[in-house]
Amino acid sequence: EVQLVQSGAEVKKPGESLKISCKGSGYSFTNDWIGWVRQMPGKGLEWMGIIYAGDSDTRYSPSFQGQVTISADKSISTAYLQWSSLKASDSAMYYCARLSNGVCFDHWGQGTLVTVSS
Amino acid sequence: AIQMTQSPSSLSASVGDRVTITCRASQGIRDDLGWFQQKPGKAPKLLIYAASSLQSGVPSRFSGSGSGTDFTLTISSLQPEDFATYYCLQHYNYPWTFGQGTKVEIK
Numbered sequence: 001e002v003q004l005v006q007s008g009a010e011v012k013k014p015g016e017s018l019k020i021s022c023k024g025s026g027y028s029f030t031n032d033w034i035g036w037v038r039q040m041p042g043k044g045l046e047w048m049g050i051i052y053a054g055d056s057d058t059r060y061s062p063s064f065q066g067q068v069t070i071s072a073d074k075s076i077s078t079a080y081l082q083w084s085s086l087k088a089s090d091s092a093m094y095y096c097a098r099l100s101n102g103v104c105f106d107h108w109g110q111g112t113l114v115t116v117s118s
Numbered sequence: 119a120i121q122m123t124q125s126p127s128s129l130s131a132s133v134g135d136r137v138t139i140t141c142r143a144s145q146g147i148r149d150d151l152g153w154f155q156q157k158p159g160k161a162p163k164l165l166i167y168a169a170s171s172l173q174s175g176v177p178s179r180f181s182g183s184g185s186g187t188d189f190t191l192t193i194s195s196l197q198p199e200d201f202a203t204y205y206c207l208q209h210y211n212y213p214w215t216f217g218q219g220t221k222v223e224i225k
Contacts, residue, residue: 035214037162045154045162045205047214061213062119095161104152104209106173108161 002026004034004096006109012086012116019082020112022096029077030054033099036070036081039111040092050099051079086116120144122208124217130225137193139204139220146186147210153182153191156219157202165204166191196222 007021022034035050049060053072060070072079079096094112097105121144131137141151149169154162164173166182169189179194193200201224206217 044219045156045207045216047207047216050214059212063213097162099209103167103173104150104164104207105154105162106164106167108163111161 002098002107004098004107004109006094006096006112009113010115012114013118014086014088014116016086016116017082017084018086018114019080020094020114022079022081022109024053024077024079024098027098027100030074031100034072034079035097035099035105036068036079037095037097037105038064038092039095048081048094053077053079086114088116088118090114091116119213120147120208120210120215122206122215122217124206124220126220127218128221128223130223131196132225133196133198135196135225137196137200137222139191139206139222141184141189141191141206141217143187143189143208143210147208149185150208150210151182151184151189152207152209153180154205154207155200155202156205162205193222 003025005023030053033052036048038046048064049070051058051070069082096109098107123142151169153166156162170182181192183190203219203221205219
């Protein structure tokens with residue numbers, strides 16, 4: 001069974017750093033892409049970027065380029081989304097999802113809620 | 119970036135109704151489009167991929183059509199569990215873009 005399991009909710013202060021994770025199982029992690037999607041409270045879905053787990057080829061939305069870093073460790077089948085300096089406006093739910101064999105986002109993680117507050 | 123204009127933003131419908139949601143791309147995207155359903159507090163779920171292919175396990179009352187710039191998601195007979203928010207997503211080129219969402223509410 002394909003599963004994407006995300007790390008737990010985080011509460012951080014502005015200016016702090018953060019790295020959240022998305023662990024894949026039940027499929028060949030290195031053959032597929034993992035994307036990240038933001039959902040701010042009460043709002044729609046926003047595509048942030050995507051990484052090919054096999055060689056870490058990464059693409060970003062211009063809206064998020066330079067604001068976050070997407071990475072992957074294929075040895076442990078895990079993708080990451082990180083911030084070096086959080087802002088209150090980064091408070092949101094973040095989802096990871098898989099692109100496999102041209103089928104876009106067929107499996108999703110459960111989401112990681114990030115709260116940034118002083 | 120390709121803009122995805124989804125309409126309507128919300129609709130009220132009754133159980134058994136036929137419901138149609140549309141997405142229009144600002145440029146041609148072939149059939150590189152997916153439709154997703156999201157219920158409150160849950161992750162989105164893929165319903166349709168490649169514009170018209172039904173994802174495994176999704177009820178056949180859901181269907182998708184279109185190619186190029188105009189796409190449609192149809193629910194042939196709305197069921198109580200279908201009340202949710204629906205999104206389209208183009209993955210033709212980067213950056214991928216979602217539609218703004220359509221909230222389907224009970225009339």
